[in-house]
Amino acid sequence: SQPPLLLLFHDEVVPLEWVxxxxxxxxxxNYPKDVLxxxxxxxxxxxxKPWRNHGVNRMLWEPYTLEYCPSYSHREHTTTCRPDSWFC
Numbered sequence: 001s002q003p004p005l006l007l008l009f010h011d012e013v014v015p016l017e018w019v020x021x022x023x024x025x026x027x028x029x030n031y032p033k034d035v036l037x038x039x040x041x042x043x044x045x046x047x048x049k050p051w052r053n054h055g056v057n058r059m060l061w062e063p064y065t066l067e068y069c070p071s072y073s074h075r076e077h078t079t080t081c082r083p084d085s086w087f088c
Contacts, residue, residue, distance in 0.1 A: 026056065027045070
């Protein structure tokens, strides 16, 4: 959990640039493409994880799954995806 770590390492923390934690991908659909292009770490905070039934931002997540199949991954909107769509 983050609070105990913050208490333990409060004086040994180094701030990182925003590119190292682009979060909110489990509830936000409006990130600018420029932000996502420069992101080094994508963080799916929020209830709509891409591997769940009504997940969002699946097009960002699918290329990193073992069962990714590009011919079945085209989406018009990330909230209309079938949960099993990344399996071929």
